[in-house]
Amino acid sequence: MCKAGDVFVVNDQSLKVPAKLNCKTRHCIFYLYSTLAQCKFCSQIREGDHQVVFEDTYFDQTMQKFNQRVNGHRSSYRFKDRNKSALSIHAFEHHGFSFSIDNYKFAILKECSPRALNREEFRYIEKYRTNCLGLNRCKVER
Numbered sequence: 001m002c003k004a005g006d007v008f009v010v011n012d013q014s015l016k017v018p019a020k021l022n023c024k025t026r027h028c029i030f031y032l033y034s035t036l037a038q039c040k041f042c043s044q045i046r047e048g049d050h051q052v053v054f055e056d057t058y059f060d061q062t063m064q065k066f067n068q069r070v071n072g073h074r075s076s077y078r079f080k081d082r083n084k085s086a087l088s089i090h091a092f093e094h095h096g097f098s099f100s101i102d103n104y105k106f107a108i109l110k111e112c113s114p115r116a117l118n119r120e121e122f123r124y125i126e127k128y129r130t131n132c133l134g135l136n137r138c139k140v141e142r
Helices: 066-077 079-084 086-095 114-127
Strands: 007-010 013-016 028-031 034-039 057-062 104-111
Touching: 007 034, 034 086, 057 066, 057 086, 057 114, 066 079, 066 086, 066 104, 079 086
Parallel strands: 028 034
Antiparallel strands: 007 013, 028 057, 028 104, 034 057, 034 104
């Protein structure tokens, strides 16, 4: 997991990891809390100062502990369950079977009330355009 102060580049916009939250934090947004997940391989592809591949970032929310939410994504890395997570869909489509959840960088972006989770997740998705240029556009099986 990334540390406070780490910087992600999401569709040519910088995003600094703001808070000192940990894997036991609940009610958060992530880049995967509001949380964030970013493919380590795709985020390395650059042309000059610009990121070439834009399909590497995913924002998510959870009311569980962060580590439990990530484990939910991890369980989708079996071939039969690959369409249950945007992260595993990306992995299987772009990197094949040797890819795992460990190939993502994770960061917790914000802790908020349960009532505000949907609004905050949507705010990050819209601001960083991951609904059309990222993994939030993937349709997962429920």
